[in-house]
Amino acid sequence: MFQRDYIMRMIEQLGQVAGAVLGLKKEWRHAEALQAIEELLEKQFRLNSRLLRSLSDEDLVAMLSRSGNPDHAQLQVLAVLLREEADLLLELGQESAAFVLRIKSLHLFMRLSLMGAERIAADPDEEAERQLEALASYELPPDTKRLAARWMEQRGSYALAEDLMFELEEDGELAPGENEAFYRRLLLQDDERLAAGGVTRLELLTVLKEDRIG
Numbered sequence: 001m002f003q004r005d006y007i008m009r010m011i012e013q014l015g016q017v018a019g020a021v022l023g024l025k026k027e028w029r030h031a032e033a034l035q036a037i038e039e040l041l042e043k044q045f046r047l048n049s050r051l052l053r054s055l056s057d058e059d060l061v062a063m064l065s066r067s068g069n070p071d072h073a074q075l076q077v078l079a080v081l082l083r084e085e086a087d088l089l090l091e092l093g094q095e096s097a098a099f100v101l102r103i104k105s106l107h108l109f110m111r112l113s114l115m116g117a118e119r120i121a122a123d124p125d126e127e128a129e130r131q132l133e134a135l136a137s138y139e140l141p142p143d144t145k146r147l148a149a150r151w152m153e154q155r156g157s158y159a160l161a162e163d164l165m166f167e168l169e170e171d172g173e174l175a176p177g178e179n180e181a182f183y184r185r186l187l188l189q190d191d192e193r194l195a196a197g198g199v200t201r202l203e204l205l206t207v208l209k210e211d212r213i214g
Contacts, residue, residue, distance in 0.1 A: 045078060052101070072115065080105075080127075113151055148161075187204055
């Protein structure tokens with residue numbers, strides 16, 4: 001009961017802030033909208049934007065964990081707030097700052113999906129897709145590509161995961177044997193699942209046989 005009430009209060013606060021932000025955006029009062037987000041961050045998480053930028057997504061997951069168990073509700077609310085702040089900053093022309101926060105939001109949503117988190121404040125998979133679409137014109141950092149490859153592999157989007165692994169290999173970002181391990185994991189899937197993910201067993205075996213991986 002306590003856990004449910006705690007989650008409901010948090011979602012209610014998020015809904016109130018989201019509604020206020022939407023109204024302020026329509027009136028082009030972006031500074032006030034950012035302030036509303038900042039106030040909820042400080043109230044709910046004891047965080048401000050400056051501190052958020054200094055913490056990695058892994059730091060945030062660790063910080064919002066209890067006895068080693070990530071708090072999915074808090075992490076989803078935080079990821080939504082980061083997304084909203086990124087949208088506001090982009091509209092204000094602060095592209096670099098928006099990029100940093102959007103990447104962090106994306107990472108949190110992908111990590112939540114990898115944890116098997118259910119929708120509480122937002123659907124992790126849908127939000128990750130949305131953020132990747134918003135970042136489509138940018139070169140993603142290696143850490144983002146690596147996490148996205150894991151997320152896509154888990155979802156069965158094997159061809160997309162393969163593309164990211166190829167980019168990481170081309171950039172020298174993979175450890176020896178890492179790409180081979182990826183292909184061997186895919187070979188554990190049945191042919192129907194591989195085909196649904198955009199690859200075939202023959203293609204995977206050919207890559208391994210021709211030693212075209214690092």
